Amino acid sequence: MHSISLYHLRAYNSNRKYSDGTHYAPLDDANGKDLVNVFKKYVSSLVKKDFKRDESEKSVLSFMPFNESALGRCVWGVVNTGNYGVKGSIRDATTGDLKYSKDPDDADIKERFYLLFSPSGKNEAIVVLHGISGDGIKSLLHKDLGESFKKETGLTLQFNPVTYEKAVQQWMDAEVKAVKAVGFLPYSDKTDVLKGMGHKHSELVLKPKRKGTFGKLSKFKKGQRSDAVEFLETHCKDLKAVVEMDGKQRVFRIGGTRQNPVFKLDLDDCVTVDDGVPDFDEMYDWVVEVVNELCTRVYPGQKVKLCPAR
Numbered sequence: 001m002h003s004i005s006l007y008h009l010r011a012y013n014s015n016r017k018y019s020d021g022t023h024y025a026p027l028d029d030a031n032g033k034d035l036v037n038v039f040k041k042y043v044s045s046l047v048k049k050d051f052k053r054d055e056s057e058k059s060v061l062s063f064m065p066f067n068e069s070a071l072g073r074c075v076w077g078v079v080n081t082g083n084y085g086v087k088g089s090i091r092d093a094t095t096g097d098l099k100y101s102k103d104p105d106d107a108d109i110k111e112r113f114y115l116l117f118s119p120s121g122k123n124e125a126i127v128v129l130h131g132i133s134g135d136g137i138k139s140l141l142h143k144d145l146g147e148s149f150k151k152e153t154g155l156t157l158q159f160n161p162v163t164y165e166k167a168v169q170q171w172m173d174a175e176v177k178a179v180k181a182v183g184f185l186p187y188s189d190k191t192d193v194l195k196g197m198g199h200k201h202s203e204l205v206l207k208p209k210r211k212g213t214f215g216k217l218s219k220f221k222k223g224q225r226s227d228a229v230e231f232l233e234t235h236c237k238d239l240k241a242v243v244e245m246d247g248k249q250r251v252f253r254i255g256g257t258r259q260n261p262v263f264k265l266d267l268d269d270c271v272t273v274d275d276g277v278p279d280f281d282e283m284y285d286w287v288v289e290v291v292n293e294l295c296t297r298v299y300p301g302q303k304v305k306l307c308p309a310r
Helices: 035-045 138-153 165-172 217-221 229-231 280-299
Strands: 001-013 052-054 059-063 067-069 076-084 087-089 099-100 108-119 125-132 157-161 174-184 203-206 238-245 248-253 263-268
Touching: 001 138, 001 280, 035 067, 035 108, 035 138, 052 138, 059 138, 076 280, 108 280, 125 138, 138 157, 217 263
Parallel strands: none
Antiparallel strands: 001 125, 001 157, 001 263, 052 059, 059 076, 067 076, 076 108, 087 099, 108 125, 174 203, 174 238, 238 248, 248 263
């Protein structure tokens, strides 16, 4: 249900070549402006009781007060988002009893985690965004933050998924220890087979022989999968690969188009989830681990690291 997506932010300046030989501006000095300060100003403007409404997307957004770490180069916290515009009803999921009617102006608000890490002197920043049941906030943030950044710097902020090999190679080389098929139903026209078996969103777990693996995650990225895995993908809602690296496990979503499977990562079991809401302090600690794994590839040989101290 809960996942994170990872993105890189960069700003291309066609009018200037920088010391590294590229046209990408250092994000702490993009035409004299610091991305972190622009981001904090943007977040602070939306720390309020009411919401910013986007009529075209029928969405609302507000932030809780942000937190800082890494000597101020990391900003993280919770954003409140939801959608409105559709009349409906809220009912008890067990009994079907009506709780209350939902008017078109009522928005179903969810709390989501975010983190921005922009190391000093670097032309790339890392953004982590929390998704719930596949629904995230990337389009909202890209639009709003992009407008604020362009207004301050005159530059366009690029907001791209973390997919290129330099960044994700260590995850691509990790061994797949299990495959999870969420919402598995092999006979779609015989839904009665699941009656009496409990939760409708069943999960089937496929494991290799003892101490074995399904090979590297890169095989799944390239579509080199076993017949069993191909079968599962066509009969489930979500297909996930459990990989092991340095004694730690990560769960990546590999379903859908099978393109860029690594930037959507399931929430780890080390994060407590109470009534469907994660412990955001625990989530921060876990995200720090993930970001630092990424930093070892993005900035090889350099001591670029996100300190977990709050």
